[in-house]
Amino acid sequence: xxxxxxxxxxxxxxxxxxxxxxxxxxxxxxxxxxxxxxxxxxxxxxxxxxxxxxxxxxxxxxxxxxxxxxxxxxxxxxxxxxxxxxxxxxxxxxxxxxxxxxxxxxxxxxxxxxxxxxxxxxxxxxxxxxxxxxxxxxxxxxxxxxxxxxxxxxxxxxxxxxxxxxxxxxxxxxxxxxxxxxxxxxxxxxxxxxxxxxxxxxxxxxxxxxxxxxxxxxxxxxxxxxxxxxxxxxxxxxxxxxxxxxxxxxxxxxxxxxxxxxxxxxxxxxxxxxxxxxxxxxxxxxxxxxxxxxxxxxxxxxxxxxxxxxxxxxxxxxxxxxxxxxxxxxxxxxxxxxxxxxxxxxxxx
Amino acid sequence: xxxxxxxxxxxxxxxxxxxxxxxxxxxxxxxxxxxxxxxxxxxxxxxxxxxxxxxxxxxxxxxxxxxxxxxxxxxxxxxxxxxxxxxxxxxxxxxxxxxxxxxxxxxxxxxxxxxxxxxxxxx
Numbered sequence: 001x002x003x004x005x006x007x008x009x010x011x012x013x014x015x016x017x018x019x020x021x022x023x024x025x026x027x028x029x030x031x032x033x034x035x036x037x038x039x040x041x042x043x044x045x046x047x048x049x050x051x052x053x054x055x056x057x058x059x060x061x062x063x064x065x066x067x068x069x070x071x072x073x074x075x076x077x078x079x080x081x082x083x084x085x086x087x088x089x090x091x092x093x094x095x096x097x098x099x100x101x102x103x104x105x106x107x108x109x110x111x112x113x114x115x116x117x118x119x120x121x122x123x124x125x126x127x128x129x130x131x132x133x134x135x136x137x138x139x140x141x142x143x144x145x146x147x148x149x150x151x152x153x154x155x156x157x158x159x160x161x162x163x164x165x166x167x168x169x170x171x172x173x174x175x176x177x178x179x180x181x182x183x184x185x186x187x188x189x190x191x192x193x194x195x196x197x198x199x200x201x202x203x204x205x206x207x208x209x210x211x212x213x214x215x216x217x218x219x220x221x222x223x224x225x226x227x228x229x230x231x232x233x234x235x236x237x238x239x240x241x242x243x244x245x246x247x248x249x250x251x252x253x254x255x256x257x258x259x260x261x262x263x264x265x266x267x268x269x270x271x272x273x274x275x276x277x278x279x280x281x282x283x284x285x286x287x288x289x290x291x292x293x294x295x296x297x298x299x300x301x302x303x304x305x306x307x308x309x310x311x312x313x314x315x316x317x318x319x320x321x322x323x324x325x326x327x328x329x330x331x332x333x334x335x336x337x338x339x340x341x342x343x344x345x346x347x348x349x
Numbered sequence: 350x351x352x353x354x355x356x357x358x359x360x361x362x363x364x365x366x367x368x369x370x371x372x373x374x375x376x377x378x379x380x381x382x383x384x385x386x387x388x389x390x391x392x393x394x395x396x397x398x399x400x401x402x403x404x405x406x407x408x409x410x411x412x413x414x415x416x417x418x419x420x421x422x423x424x425x426x427x428x429x430x431x432x433x434x435x436x437x438x439x440x441x442x443x444x445x446x447x448x449x450x451x452x453x454x455x456x457x458x459x460x461x462x463x464x465x466x467x468x469x470x471x472x
Contacts, residue, residue, distance in 0.1 A: 220422070252399075253438040255450040259423050260415040264451070 001072060002329065003344035004316050005336035008178075008233050008276040008305025009068065009076045011107055012047075014055035022098035022105070027091055033083045033183045040189070040201040047309045058309035061107055061116070068308065069115060072316065074333070075342050077144065077305075078107060078118045079233055084149050084181025085125055093129035096121040100137060108142040117340060119147035119176055122164065124156070125185075130164045138171040144340045145174045150208055150234060151181035157215025165221060169228040174274070174339060177212060178233040179205055202312075203280060206234035210243050213273065217247070220260040222272045229271075229339065233305060235278025241296040244269070266296060274339055276305030277319050277331065279312040286322030299327045303336040353377065360461075360468040366390070369429060373405055376472045381459055383470055384409065384443045386430045391443045392459035392470055393432070398448070402436035404456060412440055412449050 013019055016034040023030075035056070036046055051057030058064055068076050082099050086092050099121045108118050120143045122130035130148075137143050146168045154160070156177070168175050188194045189208070195201040209232040216222055216230065247265040255261065275298075283289060293299045304319050320328045333344055358376065360383050366372050372383045379396040382405030395405040411428035430444050440449040446458040460471040 224417075252448075252450050256413040256440065259413040260417070262415065 002316075003333040003337075004073045004304065005333045005340075005342060005344070006068060006073045006076045006306045006308070006316075007231070007303040007336045007340075009064070009078050009308050010058055010310060011061075011064065011078045011080050011103065012056040012059040012309070013102070014059040019095065019098050019102065022101045023094055027094050030088075030091055032091070032095060033086065035081060035083070038181070038183065040195070040198050040205075042198060042202070042311045044311075046311060048311055048313060051309045061111065064308070065113060065115070068306070069113065073115075073306075074344050075115050075117060075336075075340075077336070077340065078103065078116055079147060079176060079178050080119065080121060081178070081180045082121050082123075082149075084183045085123075085151055085153070085185035086183055087185055089123060089125040090129070093123040093126045093133065096123045096130075097133055097136075100133070100143075104140070104142075108140075111142075117142055117144045117342070119143070119145050120173075121147045124148045124152060124161055124164060127160055127163050131167045134164070134167040134171065134173070138167075138173060143173075145176045145231065147176045147178060149180040150177050150205070150212075151179070151186040152212070153185070153187065155215035156212040156230075157217070157219035157221050159219070162221060162224075165228050166225060169225045172227060174229040174231050176231040176233050177209060206232075206236040206278065206280070207239060209234065209236050210239075214243075214247055214265075216272075217265045217268050218258050218261060220258065222268045223260050223262065226271070229274065231274045231276065231303075231339070233276040235276060235281040235305075237275035237277070237298055237302050238281040238283070238292065240269075240275070240298060240301075241292070244296050270297060270300055273301060274335060275302050276307075277302055277314065278305070278307065279314040279318075289322030290324050290327065293323065293327055299330050300335060302331050303339070304332050355459075355471050357462075357469050357471045360470050363463055363466050363468055366468055369409070371405060371409060372468075374470055374472070376470070379403070380405070381470060381472045382432075382443075383461055383468065384430075384432075386444060389444075390461040390463065390468060391430075392461045392472065393441065393443050393446055394457040394459075396456065397434045397436065397439060397441075398454050398456050399434065399437060399439050402434050404432060404434050404441065407433045407435040409443070 047057035103118050120137045122133045189205040244266040366385045368385050370385050374381045383392045397404040409432050411425045412431045413423045414426050416424040446455045448454040
């Protein structure tokens with residue numbers, strides 16, 4: 001059986017107030033937003049309706065293990081959500097630290113299966129605090145990447161963020177960007193403003209990754225940090241190709257404005273960029289999948305991510321539909337195995 | 350199609366092509382631009398390899414390269430030898446015919462020589 005690495009799983013608090021146990025005393029009385037508190041929500045809740053119970057979906061490690069590992073998943077990368085950007089950036093850095101301590105306490109340290117790996121959350125609106133958090137946790141063997149929200153008040157190629165990326169790269173930690181927010185300290189979710197209803201939001205919000213990606217290339221961040229890697233965890237890999245064509249075309253015309261970009265922008269992708277799959281991505285006709293994956297070398301960039309327990313959860317079988325053998329191996333485990341240094345079971349090969 | 354045999358032809362006197370100047374010669378299908386770059390002479394076809402614009406009508410100047418220690422992270426180099434296509438701003442080095450961004454995209458170059466103060470182009 002093919003090995004499988006699920007590169008995008010959301011572990012949750014059992015209940016919203018659980019986070020408070022991990023906050024320092026100075027902040028325990030502060031009002032902080034709940035998860036699932038934003039305007040754009042899926043009907044019936046953001047998570048699989050069969051998983052709501054006394055506690056939040058995705059909040060019990062044993063249940064999550066059973067759902068994932070009994071279905072052939074070898075490793076799961078946990079991508080916990082925080083409360084997104086909030087106006088008090090110092091408090092938000094403490095919330096990130098609380099989420100990290102909770103992830104270690106409830107998920108990673110008690111995990112006897114050794115199949116969970118985690119994302120440490122940092123707050124990009126507090127670059128000094130974010131670097132300090134990376135330094136605090138970087139040597140933990142089960143924390144394999146740094147996580148930041150897709151929502152940001154400036155694109156991630158801007159210079160104020162660079163110390164964070166530099167710290168992550170120095171420790172060999174990829175930076176995972178995941179939609180996380182909705183509390184008001186955000187830009188509108190589409191390039192042209194606020195979507196009317198949830199489908200407009202859900203279909204187009206993931207595409208904001210491209211603004212981060214374009215600035216990381218064009219402002220020279222990838223060029224200055226050869227070890228820096230970004231993972232865009234909400235999908236959108238399928239529109240990467242036409243957007244990179246545009247960036248390459250403009251570079252040919254106006255390279256002299258950013259002369260540190262010393263190769264076609266698309267040539268930065270293999271060394272610096274990965275995507276997690278999403279149920280919204282790809283051609284509706286699976287017969288077009290193989291060919292489209294090979295444009296822009298996307299077969300080497302994409303990692304299967306279930307988004308469990310999100311309502312849009314996708315299975316490895318559905319994700320791999322239409323792929324040829326080598327593409328399937330890359331997407332289901334090989335790309336993630338290389339990025340996170342995870343050796344898959346020999347018996348699985 | 351019959352390939353035209355390259356012929357050495359008179360362009361102008363050297364006085365008429367001072368450093369920084371360009372003479373467009375009506376030869377072949379698109380013409381050839383003869384450039385004086387700081388006293389040395391070069392020639393490229395007047396046809397951009399991108400979409401066929403009259404390349405030699407573009408601005409001649411320098412280009413920028415990365416200079417990480419400089420406050421604006423760049424410096425001006427190759428002054429007087431870079432032509433910018435008038436349509437889409439592609440840059441070419443007239444001394445080599447190579448595109449600055451992607452040297453594999455090039456334009457044709459030609460032999461130029463000076464004899465008794467007269468400029469000759471072989472095209």
